[in-house]
Amino acid sequence: MKQTARIISTYTADVSGVPSALFELGGMVIMHDASGCNSTYNTHDEPRWYDFDSMVYISGLTEMEAIMGDDEKLIGDIVSAASELHPEFIAIAGSPIPMMIGTDFKAVASVIEKRTGIKTFGIDTNGMHTYISGASKAFCALFDGLCTEKKEKSDSLCVNILGVTPLDFSVNGSVESMKNALIKRGVNVNSCWAMGDTLDSIKNATRASVNLVVSLCGMELARKMQEKFGIPYVVARPCGEMLTDRICDDIKLSAQDGENRFTCIDDADNSNTDIVIIGEGIYAKSLSAALRLEKGVSARIICATENCSVKFGIGDAIARDEEELSELLCNAMVVIADPLYQPILPKGARLLPLPHEAFSGRIFRSDIPDTTESIEIIASQL
Amino acid sequence: MFKRIGADVSDSGARVKISDASFPSPFESGLEYGCSARGTWNIVHTGMLMPQAHEIFVCASGCLRGVVLTAAEMGASHRFSTVEIREQNVLDGDMEELIVEGVSDILSKLTPKPKAVLLYTSCIHHFIGCDLPDVYRTLRERHPDVDFTDCYMNPIMRKSGITPDALMRKQLYSLLPQSEKDERAVNIIGNNIAVSKNSELYEICEKAGFTLTEIHDTKTYEQYKAMGKAFLNITTNPAAVKAGEELQKRLSQKHISLMQSFNPEDIKQSLTTLCKELDAEIPDLDAMQKKAQNALSNARELIGDTPITIDYTAVTSPLSLARLLLENGFNVKAVYADSFTQNEKKHFDFLKMHYPELDVIATVHSKLRVLPRVTAFKTLAIGQKAAYFTGTEHFVNIVESGGMYGFSGIVEMCSLMEQAFVEKKDTRKLIQIKGMGCSCE
Numbered sequence: 001m002k003q004t005a006r007i008i009s010t011y012t013a014d015v016s017g018v019p020s021a022l023f024e025l026g027g028m029v030i031m032h033d034a035s036g037c038n039s040t041y042n043t044h045d046e047p048r049w050y051d052f053d054s055m056v057y058i059s060g061l062t063e064m065e066a067i068m069g070d071d072e073k074l075i076g077d078i079v080s081a082a083s084e085l086h087p088e089f090i091a092i093a094g095s096p097i098p099m100m101i102g103t104d105f106k107a108v109a110s111v112i113e114k115r116t117g118i119k120t121f122g123i124d125t126n127g128m129h130t131y132i133s134g135a136s137k138a139f140c141a142l143f144d145g146l147c148t149e150k151k152e153k154s155d156s157l158c159v160n161i162l163g164v165t166p167l168d169f170s171v172n173g174s175v176e177s178m179k180n181a182l183i184k185r186g187v188n189v190n191s192c193w194a195m196g197d198t199l200d201s202i203k204n205a206t207r208a209s210v211n212l213v214v215s216l217c218g219m220e221l222a223r224k225m226q227e228k229f230g231i232p233y234v235v236a237r238p239c240g241e242m243l244t245d246r247i248c249d250d251i252k253l254s255a256q257d258g259e260n261r262f263t264c265i266d267d268a269d270n271s272n273t274d275i276v277i278i279g280e281g282i283y284a285k286s287l288s289a290a291l292r293l294e295k296g297v298s299a300r301i302i303c304a305t306e307n308c309s310v311k312f313g314i315g316d317a318i319a320r321d322e323e324e325l326s327e328l329l330c331n332a333m334v335v336i337a338d339p340l341y342q343p344i345l346p347k348g349a350r351l352l353p354l355p356h357e358a359f360s361g362r363i364f365r366s367d368i369p370d371t372t373e374s375i376e377i378i379a380s381q382l
Numbered sequence: 383m384f385k386r387i388g389a390d391v392s393d394s395g396a397r398v399k400i401s402d403a404s405f406p407s408p409f410e411s412g413l414e415y416g417c418s419a420r421g422t423w424n425i426v427h428t429g430m431l432m433p434q435a436h437e438i439f440v441c442a443s444g445c446l447r448g449v450v451l452t453a454a455e456m457g458a459s460h461r462f463s464t465v466e467i468r469e470q471n472v473l474d475g476d477m478e479e480l481i482v483e484g485v486s487d488i489l490s491k492l493t494p495k496p497k498a499v500l501l502y503t504s505c506i507h508h509f510i511g512c513d514l515p516d517v518y519r520t521l522r523e524r525h526p527d528v529d530f531t532d533c534y535m536n537p538i539m540r541k542s543g544i545t546p547d548a549l550m551r552k553q554l555y556s557l558l559p560q561s562e563k564d565e566r567a568v569n570i571i572g573n574n575i576a577v578s579k580n581s582e583l584y585e586i587c588e589k590a591g592f593t594l595t596e597i598h599d600t601k602t603y604e605q606y607k608a609m610g611k612a613f614l615n616i617t618t619n620p621a622a623v624k625a626g627e628e629l630q631k632r633l634s635q636k637h638i639s640l641m642q643s644f645n646p647e648d649i650k651q652s653l654t655t656l657c658k659e660l661d662a663e664i665p666d667l668d669a670m671q672k673k674a675q676n677a678l679s680n681a682r683e684l685i686g687d688t689p690i691t692i693d694y695t696a697v698t699s700p701l702s703l704a705r706l707l708l709e710n711g712f713n714v715k716a717v718y719a720d721s722f723t724q725n726e727k728k729h730f731d732f733l734k735m736h737y738p739e740l741d742v743i744a745t746v747h748s749k750l751r752v753l754p755r756v757t758a759f760k761t762l763a764i765g766q767k768a769a770y771f772t773g774t775e776h777f778v779n780i781v782e783s784g785g786m787y788g789f790s791g792i793v794e795m796c797s798l799m800e801q802a803f804v805e806k807k808d809t810r811k812l813i814q815i816k817g818m819g820c821s822c823e
Contacts, residue, residue, distance in 0.1 A: 002465070002480075002483055002484050002487040003465055003466040003467075003468060003471075003480065003484060004463065004464065004465050004466075004484045004487045004488050005450075005463060005464045005466070006463045006488050006491045006492070007459050007460060007462075007463065009450050009451065009454060009459075010443050010446045010447050010450050010464065010466065011443065011447075012447060013442070013443045013444030013447055014444070015444045016444070016447070030413060034505065034536075034537040034538035034540065035414075035537030035538075035540060036444075036445050036448055036535070036537050037444060038414060038415075038416040039416050039420075039424075039448055040444070040445075040447050040448030040451075042416050042418070043420055043448065043451075043814075043816065044447060044448060044451045045447070049418060050418045050810060050814070053751055053752050055748070055751055055752070056751075057413035057414055057415055057748055057751070058413070058414050058416075059413060059414075060411060060412075060413070060414045061538060062538060062540070062541045062542070063508075063538050063539050063541070063542045064541075064542070066509070066538060077411075077412040077413050078413065080412060081412060081413045081748040084391060084392075084748075084749065085391060085748065085749070085752060086390075095442075095444055096442045096444065096445070096467075096472075096504075096505065096506050097505050097506070097509060097538060099469075099472075100472060100506065100509050100510070101509075126442070126444075126469070127442040127443065127444025127445060128442045128443060128444065128467065128468055128469050129443070130443070340454060340459075343459070343460075360451070360454065361451045361454075361455075363451070363454060363455060
């Protein structure tokens with residue numbers, strides 16, 4: 001692979017995934033970077049930036065600091081800002097140069113925590129992976145730091161929703177719809193990692209019976225919570241009535257038997273379908289499942305981000321490079337994907353636009369549909 | 383959930399009276415915040431000024447993301463490609479091969495082939511000691527029909543000599559060839575926003591029989607290359623000076639620096655310098671100044687004592703503007719800037735002495751994220767950042783001086799201030815548009 005993109009976009013990087021995951025929780029997030037991460041994040045990756053004053057900064061790393069390995073400048077600047085702004089926690093995420101000079105983020109975090117008395121996480125992103133990796137690491141760090149003990153189970157059936165960032169859910173009401181859809185089916189929401197919720201709810205995550213993983217950003221956290229506290233997980237994003245019914249049924253079953261369930265993944269062979277969905281794996285797979293359930297339509301998926309060791313279905317693929325994607329699309333007639341994929345569609349193929357904040361940023365934000373309760377906006381165009 | 387914390391935070395360290403401010407950096411460096419004002423140009427916008435050229439960025443995906451979407455938002459994805467650096471490229475030492483093969487792969491897929499490629503490498507290449515000369519040599523051998531130039535996305539170097547912004551403006555002209563000089567041809571170089579054709583620069587040149595060209599006037603690569611024929615290059619922006627110096631050295635094009643300023647004495651000096659250089663008749667500068675003075679009086683009458691704030695993205699010389707307005711009775715309260723350029727020093731000193739109460743307010747200081755962004759009274763802002771931080775809907779929406787120059791620039795500024803004072807703007811919508819005035823198709 002030549003790792004080239006003649007014309008298509010690139011997904012939000014891991015370093016932006018960290019603040020996106022932690023944005024609403026009252027912490028301070030520092031991207032250890034010279035300059036570019038700042039404007040990239042708050043222009044293209046963060047739709048909440050204008051309205052909400054989350055404390056996300058860059059360190060402003062310089063050539064000399066990098067050459068001299070001057071971590072003290074970073075530490076001092078964070079301690080100074082934290083002493084004035086009193087964040088609930090501090091998280092530091094890395095970019096390419098800190099990776100190259102071997103910045104020890106855990107050690108830096110430890111020093112800052114000692115000096116400030118504020119819980120501090122060092123997250124070793126490097127700007128070379130997608131937001132899935134960064135958000136995933138941020139959620140896991142938050143969990144390790146704040147959810148250290150098993151809380152008494154809630155009396156009612158309740159779930160933690162894991163993997164929620166605007167990079168996959170935008171700010172179009174999808175998160176509220178998802179919570180309402182679960183509640184309507186008798187499943188309460190204990191916490192939502194991490195949109196529309198409080199740090200206190202996050203701290204009480206271990207009260208939940210089941211975790212619902214709605215994007216790959218939540219996959220590692222779900223595994224971690226199962227390993228540490230025995231909480232089973234269900235994997236699927238609520239997408240249309242029928243799939244959402246199944247998700248809630250599976251949640252109830254998992255609460256009883258403690259088994260994990262991949263509700264969005266079935267045994268169907270999608271190899272020969274000419275309908276392709278490109279995007280984040282769990283959403284793509286959930287939409288595919290919903291189309292099968294509601295319309296009897298088969299669609300194969302291309303997961304264009306990290307797949308977090310999730311095995312998708314027969315005919316599905318994982319691909320990131322433009323050339324590889326082009327080859328996988330060669331027989332497609334309908335492609336459900338972000339509009340910025342249009343230029344690489346094969347001749348005669350039709351794009352069914354499904355804008356994705358993590359791919360096209362704010363460009364098509366107003367056209368991002370909320371498919372929680374209904375997938376008609378997609379299905380009606382097939 | 384969101385909790386506003388700004389009310390408990392003091393502005394100390396982020397705001398200083400000019401009497402107490404140090405030059406050129408009034409504030410200590412620390413964590414940096416990026417506000418929502420996005421009108422300034424970045425290196426993608428600037429590179430697109432070269433007609434029929436193609437931009438290729440070689441970076442990690444985190445660095446690519448912002449530039450890819452800059453190109454997409456300006457509708458220029460067809461002139462933009464990427465080569466993504468991954469961990470193994472840093473570890474395996476195959477960076478040169480990655481660039482050469484990646485660029486060749488992209489070129490093989492472009493129809494028609496671009497006349498020129500602006501190849502942007504990044505901080506990573508600098509730190510691993512990538513053999514860029516060999517990369518360019520190989521690319522030129524393989525693709526003799528394409529002109530390559532080296533551009534850089536290395537913000538880590540922003541405090542190490544020439545700034546990335548100045549470097550980009552310099553490299554934009556690096557493909558101008560050595561040509562026989564046309565003694566009637568003059569360029570203005572290094573501006574993102576073209577100087578207004580109504581300015582005195584054009585008036586003086588045209589009256590004296592000279593043609594004045596900016597890169598914005600060139601629609602083909604050949605027209606761009608023809609800029610190499612000019613005998614004289616003018617720079618009006620501090621970030622363009624290095625470009626002028628480089629061309630003087632490489633192409634023997636004389637360079638004169640006529641910095642944009644709102645100070646009448648500066649303007650007179652610049653215009654006189656130009657006339658002498660062209661051996662042109664000096665126009666009636668006093669009459670021009672009088673016209674500007676009248677515009678200032680009219681604007682002052684309308685705007686009265688309304689508080690005014692100015693930011694450094696609006697104009698390249700914010701202190702000269704603050705001084706002009708204060709000297710003409712306007713109620714300028716604050717200048718938003720994190721540092722100043724050397725050519726503002728005399729205005730800084732003047733303001734320090736005569737208007738010591740003027741506030742200088744940082745824009746990237748961590749506290750600016752949480753301090754209240756409202757003002758008690760109607761405020762007129764000049765610039766997007768000033769508008770954002772004061773929460774006003776009355777603002778002059780320009781970046782990089784908006785093409786204003788000379789006394790006509792003062793008249794234009796007065797007109798825009800009057801308009802902004804009377805009409806409300808959709809601040810939220812307008813300031814978030816990237817690369818204001820960029821139409822580089």
